[in-house]
Amino acid sequence: MALAVALLPLQLLAQHALNGRVTDAATGKGLPGATVVLVESNTATATGNGGEFSFPSLAAGAYTLRVTYIGYEQGQASINLPQNEPVQVALRPQALQTGEVVVSATRASEKTGTTFTNVTKQEIAERNFGQDLPYLLEQTPSVVVTSDAGAGVGYTGIRIRGSDITRINVTVNGIPVNDSESHGTFFVNMPDLASSIEDVQVQRGVGTSTNGAGAFGASMNIRTIGVDREAYAEAVNSFGSYNTWRHSVSFGSGLLNDKFTIDGRLSKVSSDGYIDRAFSDLKSYYLAAGYHGKTGMLKFVTFSGREKTYQAWDGVPEEKLKTDRTYNGFTYENETDNYQQDHYQLHYSKDLLPRLNLGGAFHFTRGRGYYEQYKNNQKLANYGIAPVVLGDTTISRSDLIRQKWLDNYFYGATYALNYTDVAGKLNATLGGAWNKYDGDHFGEVIWARYASDSELGQRYYFNKALKTDFNIFAKVNYQLTERLGVFGDLQYRTIDYSIDGVDDDNRDVTQEVDFSFLNPKAGVTFQVAEGQTAYASYAVGNREPTRSDFTDKPQNTQAGAANPKAETLYNVEAGYRLRGNAQATRYTLDANLYYMDYDNQLVLTGQLNDVGSPLRTNIKDSYRAGVELAGMVNFNDVLELSSNVTFSRNKIRNYTEHLYVYDADYNVEDIVETNYKETDISFSPAVVSAHKLEVQPVRGFRAAILYKTVGKQYLDNTASDARKIDAYQVADLRLRYTFKPSFMREVELALLVNNLFNKEYVANGYTWSEQYTGDSNRYDYNYYYPQATRNFLLSLGVKF
Structure with a gap:
């Protein structure tokens, strides 16, 4: 004893x-x-x-x-x-219907032979200090993020495999959120949406068939919070550098009467920004109410964002980068972007048979807003305003303030019919969507120093855009043997797009185009051993040009084809996945090879339209090829090391650059063409990596070092070191302490120190070049978006 x-x-x-x-x-x-x-x-x-x-x-x-x-x-x-x-x-199979078929129909799985990363609710919460969603995904493979204001709040951008947000398909609960015309997704219109997200799946490459614009770099499939059986309430407050604040309150009813749920959130995020005057004032809400029966589900989801941001999108001129890197050329006090976007979704799911499930959704999005600009010495005639005659003096120019408006509606329906056989070998989905976009573009003069005969709110241009997008797809997974599975996916998509009216440069942009695309995909998976899977896939994606490709298409025969063509991508993926446990250790390994072959990819030419916007043209032959490696090892939940790295080659074959030559009166006298047999695609670094070392020395306290590296990027397609973004490396420090007092569920204190070693770097930019008659010199004008030096965000969260 x-x-x-x-x-x-x-x-x-x-x-x-x-x-x-x-x-x-x-x-x-x-x-x-x-x-x-x-x-x-x-x-x-x-x-x-x-x-x-x-x-x-x-x-x-x-x-x-x-x-x-x-x-x-x-x-x-x-x-x-x-x-x-x-x-x-x-x-036991769930006694209530959660409607997962609505989202799963457009998601990849271990059996689809495609390349993807799942980011869980827990991982999002660990990274969420109020910055925009792209910053919460920065640690996923092949990702580069940037912020106009420099601190991750306001207008932010993301590139995956060198493709910007206009080439990344984004859905929320299976509903497309990319703008129908620009193809962009503006996360500034969805502030703090991360606080209402269940998980995000990032598919790289063409991926599986989904709704909305074609994926030419990746897809982001976002699922908002699901069924929580227990009631909860949570409040999070953050404060940090540049007067950055985040206030967020969330609640959930839990499962009421075993059938009903209500979840909601209110958020406010504000920041002065790292760049001068680049403030952001963002407000949002999320509300969901659902009925969950044994065989059916009905759920209403609405979320909205309202933003006011001071414009910082002009960037910093290269000559000021070393001496005044927070420079903002805008000084007018209301040089702001103002926009509100309201989303409404109604989801329905029903078990028709034990192995057959139908999911569908109706959606409606309302967007409206404007950006305001102070413009010097403008021609009154361009605004439909008559000259001012004072005696013998005729005034034909004036300083003025204008607003450019976008007022739009987006609505439609999505559906998915999913079948799984009794043996679990076959899984088949029939899905699709019909969506309609109705948008008004117009401009108004709200003040002029010499107003002449103008009215208050003088409208100087107006055009209307209508776009109908329809797609239908069928997906099949079949397990041939216990180890070998095959996957097939075929999508048919049609687009009808029309513009009617005059654009902001007084050109008639009336036109109509139609596209029809067939997008086949196929894959195979093989279980090498327990926890080890090899896969391969081939996919074809097609994508229509954006609005600006039509409205700003070259008018000069020297500038190339007058009508932009649709782009096609042929994508090959092959990889290996390992998931394992050994004594006190958990580990994962992902290795992927990809080849993305583009036909008629739209790239910048170096030409400008009448108001100085860059033009794009179709390039017949270009490609991206690379290898992505990602791994994680966890020792007894005390120490975790994760790392991913991408090595890529991104090339255009037979590229022609166009350089304007101006005379003394700044009229185009000539266009110089320079041919490149093979050159680099702009904004496509050859190396991108992300690393995390996290320790938990005592229960509840976690400390992590996050390290990001991005290789050199070129601002145009000439691979010139005179027009580039330097490579950079940035480290962040993240500390979290969680404890559970008796009077509440949980309290968390967290600190994020961004750019720990105080590096001065830029993550984005743009350029244009010109020459003058009689002068052989080339003049390059490079503009950059500097990112913030060392800064911090401190957060306090309480859960009840």
């Missing part, structure tokens, strides 16, 4: 493994990808291909496991370590 008592402390200090398996209660089949949470330490892992999981090196004692899996009821188990046998957690 005395010996047992003496050995008791040693037994308590001993480390034990908690092993188990998650299965379907009806069939006994293992459930891969289930989330298993160790409640006491709030650590989580995912089950392997056979449903197995492990938490290595735990002290002896009592533990609680919470297990979740899409389509199944939540499971829970109480464990006492040490244990003799692995714990078995059997999940």
